[in-house]
Amino acid sequence: MPRLVTPPPFRETGYDPAAQVYDLEYPECEGAELDFWITEGRRFGPRLLEYAVGTGRMAIPLARRGFQVIGVDTSAAMLERAAARRASQSRATRARLDLRRGDMRTCRLSATFDLALVGFNSYLLLPDRKARLETLQNAVAHVRPRGGVAVDVFSATPLDATPDHEEVEFLERDPSTGLRVTRERFYTYDKAGHRGCSTLIYRYYEGPLLVNERRLGYSLALVSRDEVVAEFVEAGLQIDAVYGSYGRQPWRDDSPNLIVVGRTVAH
Numbered sequence: 001m002p003r004l005v006t007p008p009p010f011r012e013t014g015y016d017p018a019a020q021v022y023d024l025e026y027p028e029c030e031g032a033e034l035d036f037w038i039t040e041g042r043r044f045g046p047r048l049l050e051y052a053v054g055t056g057r058m059a060i061p062l063a064r065r066g067f068q069v070i071g072v073d074t075s076a077a078m079l080e081r082a083a084a085r086r087a088s089q090s091r092a093t094r095a096r097l098d099l100r101r102g103d104m105r106t107c108r109l110s111a112t113f114d115l116a117l118v119g120f121n122s123y124l125l126l127p128d129r130k131a132r133l134e135t136l137q138n139a140v141a142h143v144r145p146r147g148g149v150a151v152d153v154f155s156a157t158p159l160d161a162t163p164d165h166e167e168v169e170f171l172e173r174d175p176s177t178g179l180r181v182t183r184e185r186f187y188t189y190d191k192a193g194h195r196g197c198s199t200l201i202y203r204y205y206e207g208p209l210l211v212n213e214r215r216l217g218y219s220l221a222l223v224s225r226d227e228v229v230a231e232f233v234e235a236g237l238q239i240d241a242v243y244g245s246y247g248r249q250p251w252r253d254d255s256p257n258l259i260v261v262g263r264t265v266a267h
């Protein structure tokens with residue numbers, strides 16, 4: 001019989017509590033996802049603005065491949081991890097990656113970019129449509145005429161309205177402390193906001209002893225293809241392509257990803 005587990009009350013925490021384990025959960029971007037962004041970067045040009053850069057999962061391999069990347073994030077702890085990873089790169093890679101604390105809706109950078117991107121579902125973290133529009137408009141303000149703005153999110157399905165619970169024991173130990181880390185995840189659906197709400201409880205063990213516990217709460221908007229496309233159009237972007245996967249297949253109802261690539265108009 002499955003164990004009945006009551007989810008804790010949901011609370012947004014920001015990403016600081018996840019910074020220590022983020023790279024254990026999500027190793028550096030590679031394969032089809034990285035190839036996708038390399039192709040977009042080659043199409044639009046080498047100056048990239050990555051909103052919600054996190055620990056540099058995407059920005060670091062992109063800088064290593066010759067792109068000039070400025071990454072912006074609100075979380076000081078995530079940026080600290082990114083800075084530590086940057087420090088272990090070659091001098092040339094370090095010179096191509098700049099990290100800034102800021103909000104993707106409002107940050108102002110005195111630089112022009114060929115492509116602004118919000119990868120790995122981060123666009124869905126924004127609280128509502130107004131915030132998503134502000135983010136796209138802010139991206140447009142930083143991108144050259146006929147430059148690119150791209151968003152990669154998961155394709156929402158009716159299953160995303162189903163509550164869920166899982167417990168995962170990480171196979172690796174946290175390299176910075178040597179502690180064993182487990183993760184318990186609760187997922188609930190907020191019907192009013194049409195958002196999926198996740199609470200992740202990370203527990204750190206020294207042998208059998210629980211020595212620390214950190215809680216990450218975040219919610220993702222469950223948006224449709226038409227909503228994201230309409231937001232791009234309202235922000236003044238022309239739609240270049242809507243892909244359903246990193247392999248660049250056109251988007252369909254059953255696609256795993258929803259990747260919208262827009263283009264700023266010529267001034």
Ligand SMILES: C[S@@+](CC[C@H](N)C(=O)[O-])C[C@H]1O[C@@H](n2cnc3c(N)ncnc32)[C@H](O)[C@@H]1O
Pocket residue numbers: 014015016026051052053054055056057058072073074075078102103104105119120121122125126
């Ligand atoms: C799922 S992580 C993604 C990080 C990274 N892009 C990657 O691919 O691993 C989401 C990141 O978005 C950041 N974030 C959330 N809201 C933000 C905002 N309004 N402006 C900038 N960053 C934000 C969080 O701090 C967190 O680092």
